Structure formats: structure tokens, C-alpha cells
Amino acid sequence: MAAQQVENTNVASQDLLITPKALKQEMPLSEKAAQTVLEGRQVINDILDGKDKRLFIVVGPCSIHDIEAAKDYAQRLKKLADEVSDTLYLVMRVYFEKPRTTIGWKGLINDPHMDDSFNIEKGLHLGRRLLLDIAEMGLPVATEALDPIAPQYLQDTISWSAIGARTTESQTHREMSSGLSMAIGFKNGTDGSLEVATNALKSASHPHSFLGINQEGQAAIIRTRGNAYGHVVLRGGGGKPNYDSVSITLCEQALEKAGVRKAIMVDCSHANSSKDPAIQPLVMQDITHQIIEGNRSIIGLMVESHINWGNQPIPENLADLQYGVSVTDACIDWETTEKAVREMRDKLKDPLASRSEA
Template sequence: MSSDSNNANNEKLVDNLNVESQEILITPEQLKTALPMSAKAANSIAESREVIRNILDGNDPRLFVVVGPCSIHDVDAAIDYAHRLKALAEEVADTLYIVMRVYFEKPRTTVGWKGLINDPYLNDTFKIQEGLHIGRKLLLDIADIGLPTSTEALDPISPQYMQDCIAWSAIGARTTESQTHREMASGLSSAVGFKNGTDGGLDVAMNAIQSAQNPHRFLGINGEGQVAIIHTKGNPYAHVVLRGGSNGPNFDSVHIELTEQALSKAGAANNIMVDCSHANSSKEPELQPKVMEDISNQIVVGNQSIVGLMIESNINKGNQSIPADLTKLSYGVSVTDGCIDWDTTATAIRNMRDRLKDVLPSRKN
């Protein structure tokens, strides 16, 4: 038997035993060539990143507010929402800087729909290459509207396809502790928020911020889709996002002060973002405006550290399961976490703007 035959037989015994098949994926450069970014979109994205950096540096007194669906499953509804949000953003722009939440990837504790990129047709066909096209086109269309976007950086490969479109990125509670995600965050072009752990503890987020602010070297892919050693500079705009935990909410003034102390101990900037959803609203989406009111009250009485908010919002309230017959999906209703509806969202944001418009400009730089 030849040496080649021996090698082939050995590989059959030990290699890819649980891999059913492999598909060659379009490269990041090929996708960007197929869906190029307009000059208008590029300028919009660059400007939005600069605004967020200025807010984090204390040079812009506004709050930035990441608001939108828990996840995107309907592109038409997402564009509808984006046009509504753009008009509202212009209305409150003197006080609040609005960023649309455009989440394509959903972490799962066990199994379930993993998002538009992984399964764009919501039917377990997993047309990932088509999902990448659909996702990138949506981001470009929203950028052309003039609205900044945010997403969760979950898969370590997908940022090569999408990150050039993103103004702000999140690392979720389940992945903040991951070395892979800390390394990835150190090279992201946008500011990045690390959520506290699912138990509500701050240590993993503090460690993540310190890690992401430093240079790293790790395995990844380049624009041509080749495996490469990625050398990053470190991301100086890594910060914390409070989302509550198994012990309850953590947006109150006591938890905010404890977070300030933890940031100081870690040598990190005193920048805190509050996720009004998840455990901070006790997983009751309709309570999110109450969290916003509390945050406004804290700022009115002198808080200097809260720089941003996250809100889960959609055209219509609540959520729905994905039916076998997709024609039965309700328009503008989340298929993942429940959301507040558009009217509730607009009212809550306007109320926050009215409460803070005369307060934020006097904040210390």
C-alpha cells in the first residue's frame, strides 16, 4: 500500500469524525465587491463612530441610545423601523444620539434560531452565504438613510464581512468572558461595550475591558478568506454595559456607584452604559421606560458616568414564536426577546430628551 493510501486511511480514523460536510464561503473582499459601500454611507459611518468616541471621551455631553429590535428577521420591517427612527433621531439630536440596533446573530443556551445570517429564511436551511448578502445590504441601506447601526459581535469570522458598516458593537454576557471575543474586540473598528456576566457580576466585564484595550495576536481570516495571524492595536473605547443578572437589576444608583469604583480600580474610563432590557427590566419589556426614567433621575441629580442606554424596541410589542407557515408571522413583532412598540419607544425617548436637554450640557468633561 502506498504512503498516500496510508495517510488517507489514517485521516478517516481520526479527522473530522463529526463533520458531515463543508462548504466554501464567499470571501469578505468578494462580498464587499458585490455590495460596495457608497461614499454617503462611508461618511455616515465614520461620523457616527467619531460622535460615539467623543461621547466616551467626554467631549460631547449627549447620551448615545442604542435602540431597535432584539433581532432582525424581516428586512422590510427593519427598513420601515429605520425610517421612523431616523425622523425621531433628528428630533432629539440636541440631547440624545440615536443608534439603531441591528442584531443578526443570537447566542443560544442550547438550540434555537441563531439569527438572520445563520438562517435567513427561518426554516433551518442555513443559507449562510445568502444571510451574509442580506445582512450587509441591510446595513448599507440603513447607512444610506443616515442612521448609525450597532450589532453584537458574536461569530469571530463575521466582522470581516460586516464591521466596516458598524458604529458601535456589543459583546454579550455569555461571551464577555471568552478570550476569543476579547481578542476580537481589541481589533474592532468601532467602540465596543462588554456586558456584565449573566450572574450580574462585574469582574468578567472589567477583565474584558482591560484585555480588549491591549494589543493581541490570534488566528483569524483576512479579506481574501485566508487563515491569518491577526495583529491588533487594542481598542481604547471598550466600556461596560450593565444588563442586570440572576440576582436582579443593576441600574440603580448603588450599582452605578459600585461600577464606578470597579472601573477606577481597573484603570478604565468612567463610562457606563445601561441595558434597559434583560434582567434590568426583569425580562418584562414594558418596564424599559421605567428604567429610562430612573437613569434620567440619576443624571438630573448629578450622575457623571452614564453615557449610553440600550432599548429593545420594534414596530409592534411583544414577541412571537416562528411558525411552520411563515406567512403567519405578525409584522414588526420580534421572534426573539419581547420588545416595546414604536409609539412607546418614541414617547419614552422624547420624555428622556425633554428631561435631560438642559442638564446634559452642564456635565463635567
């Protein structure tokens, strides 16, 4: 009987990729950049622990597609971060990987040329270079941990990570989160349910053993200690927002019942804004009011913001891309971002300073 192919029948090719160790040797983390990363992680941990009374705000483009525009945004954000640092701790949103319900552009790491050429090695180089440049500015960064291999290449530059609504229920991502070196925000499910997030928090806080790669790119058994700094991110779902005071109270009760950290971050975009960027500042105002009225569980916000307003489709001719405009979810522009952040800082300076621990 003729031998038949029994594996890789749907695999077109397998291309070797640079190892994490080799990429880091090409693009090492400087002492200044490492200080930015470590300080960012410590501040966020202190906020979660109630030792630091500030809110942290993850703010920036829905996704990164233009390196120069991203650096332009980072320079603006660094100035604003310094201005409001007595009350708010700003962390730049630097998202390279985009989960897709069906198909679409998967982000800078997967497809840096935005032409379905999927030059992933080029994407890793571009992504790491940008992360290092931003850290050199003294600005901490946040990202979504999506691909389970990518953290070995990039996570030494990251101060906070999110697990998205589509992957919070994934065992792979819960295991990965248990070993990451920074605080992790788990979003509620796309249907708005909290149970997947509370289950994820429990799982990630415990040790795990799973398949992964080491710094030499070899398949390895990864054994983790568990991550004590998981927390929930409310992003709405099922066509409904969940940032109002009733939803926040219900979330507090669910977290307490589950026996996990009663710390809540609110995503001002996605279902909480019905994907209308104009609503994001209104969500920020509502959260500000809740804190003034005595809320103690809200510890952070996420805001989708870019240099210019809205979003744009990816054109056939990339030269037609509008500068500083998102190619994924619509964002508020820089002027709106500055105004909303400054207003929040002014209103919360005294209430946060006198806030008691939850």
C-alpha cells in the first residue's frame, strides 16, 4: 500500500523565524528603557494595591500601522502625562495584534506591509524598535497579548497587558497570563458576561505548566508561578454598555463573590461607546462623577485615541492613507484627548488624594 501523507496536508510552507534571544541581541533594552518598563509595572501594581491613589489610563491608537505617527503621538502623550502625573498615570496603548471575528488585517506584527505578504519577522523588528523608542522617551506602554509566541519577543518592553474579550475564555491565554511579568486586564465577554473574566482571574493567579518556546526558540514546557495582578476590564457587550454605577456595583459584587481582586478598569470604547468615538469622553465624565461620589473600585480607564478623528479603510494604494487616522476602530482626536484628560485630572485631583482603599 502506497504511503500517504498524514500530516501538514494543509500547510503551504514553514519559514524559520528569528529567535527571541537573537532579536533582543539586535535590539537590546537600554538601562533607561528598562527603568521606564519597571517603573510602569510598579506604579500600576501600587495602584491595584491601593498604595498609589492615582488612576492609570491606557490611551492611544486602536492599532499601530504607521511608525512615525505612533512616535508623534507618543511625544505628545509624554508631555500630557507629565502635566497630569499628580493625579493620572498615562500609559500609551501600543497594539500590534488585532483579533478578528472572521478575516481582516491582523496588525503590524503579522502584516507590516498591509498587503497580505505576512512578513512577520519584519513586523517583530518594527514593533520592538517602536517599543524601545517609546520606552526611551520615559513613557510606559500597554498592549494586548494575543499570540502566545510573541511575548517572548516583546514583553520585556511592556508595562501592562490586556487579554481581549475574544480570548479571555481561552485556556491558552489564561496560562500565558499566569507567567507574564506585568499586571493583566481581562475583558468581560463579547456578550457582556462577567463570569469568563472572573474565571480567568482565578485561573491566571495560579501556577500553570504548558507548551511554549524559550529564548532560543526551542519548544519548551513553561512552568509559571501565577500572576497576582490580574483585574477585570469592563468593555460592554451584547449591545449594551456596562460602565454605569449599577453595572459597576454588580461587577464589584461578582468579583467579591469570586474571591478575586475588586479592582475595575473601564474601557471607554467598544460596546461602552457603541463604537462611536464621540461617546468616549462622556464615559470618562461618568466615571469621574462616580469617583467623586465615592466609588473606590475603579482603578483605570482605556481610551482609543489618535492624532486625528475617526477611522479609515486600508486603501489599495497605501500612499492614500490619511496621517494619524486609525485603520481599525474609530478614535477620538488629539485635541479631544487632551481636553478630556485635563478635565478629568482637574476634577479628580482632590477626590483621588483622599480616596480610601476598597
